[in-house]
Amino acid sequence: MEKRHNYAAAGFLLLGIGAAGRAFLGVPEGVTMAELSLTVLLVIGALLLTRQGLAALVCGLAATALELVLCGSWVQAGGALTAAAPFLRLADLWLLLGLVWGSLPAARRAVDDLKYTRSTRMMLVACGVLLAAHTVLRIASLAAPASVPLGKASSGSFVVFSVLLLWYTVLMVKAYNVQRTKH
Template sequence: MNKRHDHRAAAYLLLGVGAAGRAFLSVPEGVSLAELSLTVLMVAGALLLTREGLQALCCGTAALALELALCGSWVQDGGWLPVVLRLVDLWLLMGLAAGALAPARRVMDDLRYTKSTHTMWVAEAVILLAHTVLRAVNLAVPGSAGLATAVSVSFVAFSVVLLWFTVLMVKASTALRNQN
């Protein structure tokens, strides 16, 4: 007898792989074609969770549109607008992750997993808030080597938290595959 295929397992796997790629890519400034491709992968995963992950789909689609805009030649001119749009892109990526975690928690139905997702989300929010503040200060006071280092470290920390998100998504995918 054929098993019913559950698209959610593929969705969580796509979200995890896309997040892992974004984490290892670590593009703090402009948007590269590789980053754009990985966001498409994450949006495809969110699309498979449409009913359960509407927030993930909306945030992912908005991030993809913003990244397409950031690929334009006007970004090369510099200024504050590309930096602000890049920060909005990162916040949308966090919204995509938060939107994917809620249905994953329902799949896992495990208190330790739920605590881990909440901890990951809080860590991601705090690190991204720190990164946003540091970038804003760096815009106001350009040329500080220490500040530039702090901005880079905060972005790397954000990327590490994306790897944690990857682990959570792979666990949800594995749990769904094992259920079927």
């Protein structure tokens, strides 16, 4: 008997791996090529969720385009968008959160567990609050570049946001395991 491919399970696994990579490789100031390739992995994971991950796919594609700009000559080495780079980076992080937000409903449906649903909602709220704090602190540190405490607080909020991406990774791996054992 021929075994059917479980694309949703593969999608959840790729989302989890991509988020873990982004959590470990992410830097608050700029985008690296490694981060770009992990975002592409997230996009492929969202693509494998088909209609269930459409919002995640749209945010992932937008983040990929923005990261290409951030890695390109328009931003690097005094390009035309160099001054806008910190704001583009913040937009990139919000698009990453949008990708997370867009993939969670599919994972909740796949797992179909009330405890899992509460956990995903808590994780999303915590990520949103931390990213909002990081955004405010980053903009404030740009306005007052000599303020060391603002810079440290901005970096600290980014690190905690990255750690929460590991929570998302765990949620995606759980969804992967449930999907894998269903088929």
